[in-house]
Amino acid sequence: MIRFILIQNRAGKTRLAKWYMQFDDDEKQKLIEEVHAVVTVRDAKHTNFVEFRNFKIIYRRYAGLYFCICVDVTDNNLAYLEAIHNFVEVLNEYFHNVCELDLVFNFYKVYTVVDEGAQAAPHAAVFGVTSLSINQPPLLQAPPTSTGPTHPCCSQAIHPQTFHLFFKIHVHDEGCCHSFHIHKFIKPLWLLT
């Protein structure tokens, strides 16, 4: 069972915090700080799993962002690791080569993606189920910090009902800022007009 999901940058600023357990506001703040302290000191020679209080955190670093999921001790680590990756791919495709600023300026959209991915239910480690769709070439397993040519969004054949997109991974380094396009098919999802 997922307890919470956090996306933080290296400085400790929260880009997304989704809680699936009852915490007070100050407890939440404390947890955020603790997670940041635990996760940022680890580097490549550590595993992606950390024991944290009586749970465990599975995290992965993409450029300057740490994607952390806190789960029960009995859960399958590797499956959640894969789920994080899946989620990042979804974001990447959704935001068309996502970078941290996309997540900042469109935080409400990121929450929706999380809700779709984690099915808005804490007990469902259903994260990642929804990243499916129509015929797309298979994923390139590029390491998270690589950059490369942008890939076209799968705009043509997506049925407006399915927000389920299929992606390739490219995550730019933090600091790049580009304007995003609101594709027609995303219109039903999130527009503030």
Next chain:
Amino acid sequence: MTPSVRLQEMIRVIRSARTQGEERGIIQRECADIRSQFRQGDNGERSHSLAKLLYVHMLGYPAHFGQMECVRLIASPRYSEKRIGYLGAMMLLDEKQDASLLITNSIKNDLSHSSQYVQSLALCTLACMGSAEMCRDLAPEIERLLRASHSYIKKKATLCAVHIIRKVPELAELFTPSARTLLSEKNHGVLHGAVVLITELCERNPDTLVQFRKAVPELVQIMKGLVTSSYSPEHNVAGISDPFLQVRILRLLRILGHNNDTASDAMNDLLAQVATNTDSSKTAGSAVLYETVLTIMDINSESGLRVLAVNILGRFLLNNDRNIRYISMTSLQKIVQTDHNAVQRHRGTIVDCLKDQDTSVKRRALELSLALVSAVNIRSMMKELLIFLSVCPPELRSQTASGIFNAAERYSPSKRWHIDTILHVLTTAGGDVRDETVPNLIQLITTASELHCYTVHKLYRALIKDIAQQSLVQVACWCIGEYGDLLLKGECEEIEPVQVTEDDILDALETVLQSHMSSPATRGFALTATMKLSTRITDNVDRIRSIVSIYGSCIDLELQQRAVEYNALFKKYDHMRYRSAVLERMPVMDKNSPGHTNGDTSGEIKEPDTSKPKPVEAGLLSEPASQVIITGYSEMQKHCCVYVHVVPTVSVYEKNGLSLKIQCDKQTETEVTVTLIASNSTQNDITNFTLQAAVPKSVQLQMKAPSGNVIPAHGLGQVTQTVLLNNPNKASLPCFRFVQLSFLLN
């Protein structure tokens, strides 16, 4: 411009703040702006204001004034406003807030909305923050939606049901029938949700578990379909078809097959198929394989399958990816007790993992290595463990040290090896060992009588090299005190001879005494050792005498007391040969005797522990000489009841004219016979007199029949009762006997 730009603008302004103070100022202004916006009522701007507020909340600032606004926006007919309202509800509202109850009605209405997006918003929110009351109210709606036509809604409803069951377990029966039918869905999303729901139901209620066991064939079928299906782009992740669903189904199968043979049999084939066919070169495949291994281990699988599972774990151990090595060791830890031999095969790899750079991997490897130590591999394993001890991170040191000690105790091939190992640990990590190591080691040394010479030489050399490790120094001092004469002899078969003079030894002990690194306990050891040497060496007794008298005025009370007593031994009782008797070599200690672990009341000056030794000489010499014990600890062990033996007859109760005496009649090594004598000096007879006694567990009590239960008045007669105390363990405990009297006076 569109209001979304205003949100972006605000975010940009906040990010441009250069200091924390500036940011706080900006946010305060914005919050004031938002508050006034909320007060203005409906004007199409509310959703943007709430969006701004949510951003501010995410930065960590308080935002509770937005809660009512969320409620209002949820009730709005406009989709854009509903959307942000629900997001706000999920972020700002939780069970503890009163406002959360207010949205129940809106959710209810939205659950039957025509647009599925609105329905999905409502379902999401309920599943995220629904309280128990809300769940109870809306459960029938959810159940209806479970049977809805659209798979998108079905999927969300299923997971909302999971949340409801967690909050209100009694509602589980409501969802059980629909859960079963959902298994026949084609849509993976719904299927996934259904499996989660069934898992939840089974975990909560054993009866439901029995019911769902019938679904095992269906689940096996679905799994088979996933494993053998051809490439499907919709569900493909790194070559595996929907690994998340596979993992979920495997987990459910684990729960259903646990402790049940029929269910386990039904899944054997499938598990074997998954285990062999899954490609584990990527994380997704490894995740599925890992879950398969966990399932195989947990159900009643056949032995061939278990061997397959252990082999998979062994393969994981050789993987380059540290994550996979870590999780395989975690699982191996659970099965090392049951499938010991299978895990032994991978011992080499596990020991190699001790050298990994990640501490958590090291810890797992250490635990596994300690579990894998056996009589056969003890020597090679110990070598590895000792190497690890010298390089391991500080947080693992004490665990390693105690693990090494346990292993050495159980499997040591020879006493000398055992002593060597312990000495090695003490020199490397003496600061991290537990306190009982010192007495344990001392006890071990006393039992290895043929190695005394070797041991004392080794310890002496370790002592002169380094006196920082307290446990080592304590043991060394004790040994030098006990076996100093062997040290002086200079020759020992197993070590090259080094000439050690009395002065050298005394110098070493004095260094320990004076060093600021020595703890008070260590100095106590050193002082006692110095004193013991006075009977074992011939030339420098005066030097010892002067050392001892100096410490007679030491600030440390313990040292002072010891020094004063030793001084007394020198001065007053030298001629009576008390000194040599008191300082005689100690006998072999029995490891299990209670007196071994703590200095108890019968005065062990020789007990090398930090507890306060009762002044035996002073106490003994003040009591009458009958059955006084001087010669030492071994004598103590033979008597089970010290008090009784020191005085032949003692009066234990004297009140209201009734007096009770205890007389010690006979004692042997294990038995003591006492007579209880009760007499009465009152005017009246005492009738119905009974005596009961309680003794510690290790002592057996046998009470013979009393001579009567009426004690005549005026001391004219007595009631006697013989009591036999048997101490078969020769435990040298002070024997507390609780005696209970009951009688009627007139």
